[in-house]
Amino acid sequence: MADSGDSGNVGPDGKPISKKALKKQQKEAEKAAKKAQRKAEIEAEQQANQQEDFSKELYGDMKMIQSSEKPDRELVRIGDITSDKVDQLLWCRGRLHTSRATGRQCFVVLRQQQFTIQGLLAASEKISKQMVKFCANITKESIVDIQGYVRKVEAKVESCTQQDVELHIVQAFVVSKSSPQLPLQIEDASRPEGDANADDGRARVNQDTRLDNRILDLRTTTKQAIFRLQAGVCKQFRNALTERGFVEIHTPKIISAASEGGANVFTVSYFKSNAFLAQSPQLYKQMAIAADFEKVFTVGAVFRAEDSNTHRHLTEFVGLDVEMAFKYHYHEVLNVIGELFVSIFKGLRDECQTEIATVNRQYPAEPFKFLEPSLILEYKEGVRMLADAGVEMDEEEDLSTPNEKLLGRLVREKYDTDFYILDKFPLAVRPFYTMPDPNNSKWSNSYDMFMRGEEILSGAQRIHDPEFLSERAKHHGINLEQIKAYIDSFRYGCPPHAGGGIGLERVTMLYLGLHNIRSSSLFPRDPKRVTP
């Protein structure tokens, strides 16, 4: 009996079939064969997985950490894994920053805050192919516990902060898994700011995407460094003042009357009535002075219901406020604030080098320059410098933002400093409670301070005499009834005093030469944003 193999081009029904149909049939057969083969392979692989995965105790997803045990395992910080640990076997915990699998090997970069290290996993008699595959498939941003040998590398690992060593991975467990889809890539969010027109073909992350996904954006080494430096600003501020005998106070944010005339103030429903959010702690700082605290500072939220959508305005920011009784002249206070800034700048320079260098890699800026003691210029001298540079403005006119910036550049050219104090502002451009200059009431005992040409502090000697204060308020057309409580604060004896308020986010932004205040506010608030 002839089998179909010998039967020529005949179909199963015994009828001859066409060449075309034959081809089709052949293709289908090949397909089926391939399918069967693939199935067999998968089965074999699965079998192999089950039978041959000699590494299966060495990797996997860790059970959710619910505090069920207290293992005695040290986790070495990635920043501490340096060449003095070569050949040690150690555990560390980090994020899977990137991974790249090449056949039987997988390279990963682990990241912990500002630090990164390269890890290598290669199939061997101890490491199964399955383990390599598992590691290659860990989603980026997942948190992993890695055990490995620290090994010296021949060529520096340019892409990591730990350049002299890498980790030869021995165990790998996923502590917390990230979604595979990230709304932004940490690498994209970390790229150096270049010329806006430069087209290097690499993705960058726009500001709204950053802010919408702030927890990812904040993981970049740059943001980690910015907010560590910001914490440093606060620390230096408080230490410098505490050393000088200042007392820290906390002032209420909910207040009964709009502090500065009712404009730009947020209203709060307060039980069956309304209240407001304080635009500054000034009234309360002054009351603390009237209450004999002599020298006070406060760090806290300040609210401005201003519909300003600029690079340097926020609706909520952190105010670093100072108020101080003086003996005879407000320059006693001005000098203390000048010294305060020198302390802050020195502290940052000495304690935050790593942070400054990290931020500079993404946002290049010249090192911040300051003088000791701080440079103090009179307002009219500033106007004169602007006039010499061709700016026409009246002596009693306020500084516009462009003039402010220009003056900053002029001062830097002439005095080689990014910080300076402008004293004796025109009385006409300052609030009613500002003490007029005793010699010429065209001027006032008030001052602003600038960093890289932008205002970061505004302050003055305040009027401490209730009668004179009333007179000045009337002159400004203010209804005395509305500020009665304020004026009454000075009726039981009050020492002469002066002070000022500093915007923390502005100091951070300008010290580092950043371009937008949203970079230096952890969760910024502006007229269009109250999330996240």
Add this chain to the structure above:
Amino acid sequence: MADSGDSGNVGPDGKPISKKALKKQQKEAEKAAKKAQRKAEIEAEQQANQQEDFSKELYGDMKMIQSSEKPDRELVRIGDITSDKVDQLLWCRGRLHTSRATGRQCFVVLRQQQFTIQGLLAASEKISKQMVKFCANITKESIVDIQGYVRKVEAKVESCTQQDVELHIVQAFVVSKSSPQLPLQIEDASRPEGDANADDGRARVNQDTRLDNRILDLRTTTKQAIFRLQAGVCKQFRNALTERGFVEIHTPKIISAASEGGANVFTVSYFKSNAFLAQSPQLYKQMAIAADFEKVFTVGAVFRAEDSNTHRHLTEFVGLDVEMAFKYHYHEVLNVIGELFVSIFKGLRDECQTEIATVNRQYPAEPFKFLEPSLILEYKEGVRMLADAGVEMDEEEDLSTPNEKLLGRLVREKYDTDFYILDKFPLAVRPFYTMPDPNNSKWSNSYDMFMRGEEILSGAQRIHDPEFLSERAKHHGINLEQIKAYIDSFRYGCPPHAGGGIGLERVTMLYLGLHNIRSSSLFPRDPKRVTP
């Protein structure tokens, strides 16, 4: 010619006058004579004033200090005027605390913050009577610049802090005058708290009067000490955490969604929409952990729209918040917070002795006791101690305020500590994001901490797994849509973490053994008070 003297009782018109009319005339004459005499005396006195006031350069009202000069005069602090300065001639600035004039002498007490000194002014060949009179008439609470010789006293001046010396006044100028009418007397506001029924006949100041006139109330040595100690709490808190590698962050107070379900939250008008005031920084602390800050703390205003009018509730208070990623067990965090409190208590004990002693004089309290390391009890152990003391309560029931206080007393009796940690609260009484105990889901990985039997911190391991978090939220009947942003924060990998929030005013109140939280809030806010 006979003169009228001899003419008998005859009027100017020559007619005789009656006895009654005569008497009247005599009286009028006497009156006129007296008046003339008085006028002459006043004129003589005025003349004497002008001619004889050889001290007139030595006293008076100072011109309002407007920073017109920078005299090179040192003002010695009253607290520094001790027996090592005997016979020195010096200037100081203080408030006129009290004055008592006795003829040609005037005794004053000058006060500067926590310190007081006696001053004496006696008419002499150098000090005119007019000068004594001027000083005797200076209104209490006015600020004065006094020059005087430091003199040793024979008997200790019991009423002043500077007991071994007094000032023999040479010059006296009023820097800032107080109204003669004070709404409260500093002495009355400073009297020791006695038994409520004790009737010593002396005025005391009730709480509303104190709070309505807070700038006067805050001048008492007690309040000066309370808020200096409070600044110490913050300093110790931050230093202890900074040393342990924590980063200070600042979290927004204006938020888009009510953080804990919408109850007890204040609404803010935010441009054309509404927003809310954060009831705690917890969500943002946790986001900072998800964003790799690892260990964070924040000090800032926290808002609760709770209509609770108790001794320990405020609608706005200062939260000292901590959040920390841990390796394997939340006790890593619990122990850090326990150590943190030990650092705070030690710091206060060592650096604020003066303040503690000052407060104790008005509010007597036993010294605050603590153990090192801190005592940690399990919740069920606490329930057992209460049961042994006759309190019937279910193991899974929350602690009522009276039971909380009773347990504090029992713990103090048994362990001799005013601070302890209660660990492993029933899961049922904690918020949905609390991690259940891995061994028995009746309990949870959460804790409260207590000072003198009152809760000052509440905290827990938080669920860091988004799926489990959703499951627990559903179990609590929470609409997942409303907390989507919160749950999504954990989708890109988040380390296990725990933390807690401390109420600053409560810590201050309970450390010092005060009875009302309004004593430890500079300008307290409660449902009935938003002023001053």
